[in-house]
Amino acid sequence: MGLFDQLKKSILGKGSEEPAPMAQPQALDRRTRSRANPRPGTLALIVDDSPTIVAALSRILQSAGFTTLEAQDAESAIEIAREQVPNIIFLDIVLPGMNGFAALRAIRRDVVLREIPVIMISGNEQATEQFFGTRIGADDFMKKPFSRLEVFARVERLLNAQGIPCRIGPGAESDPAERAAG
Incomplete structure (x- = not known):
């Protein structure tokens, strides 16, 4: 019994009975939560x-059935994207050489790549980065460090009815429902 509890008991004649713990709402277990x-x-x-970020994100995505491609700079990423045409791109903002914003502009200008959804990644939480990324065509923004749950939530937002990532909102040529039908 602490000093405060002893004083309270001697002065007020009350014990230090601890209140019964309040029932905590049961959080939905991440493994049983349905996800698209x-x-x-x-x-x-x-x-x-960052090889660590690439390895972690790759492992997370592969656990959900993705096949992953990797690039450590924007120039090689654009080259890989033109050759393999990914369904979604996770693009860091701070890169050696061309930064992520310049890469995003190049992607949005490219006829083959412009409809690929892009999720920008940054260790900086500045709203200006999010705003600027969205203005030039980012489909979402994810702050490092990220959790599995956040990665899945960002991807789910972009999936159409067939489970294909699609651009949404301003800048997308059509909405996901139209692309699902087509």
């Missing part, structure tokens, strides 16, 4: 100069 998965073999390009 991409169709098997969906191709994701991960662009980050």
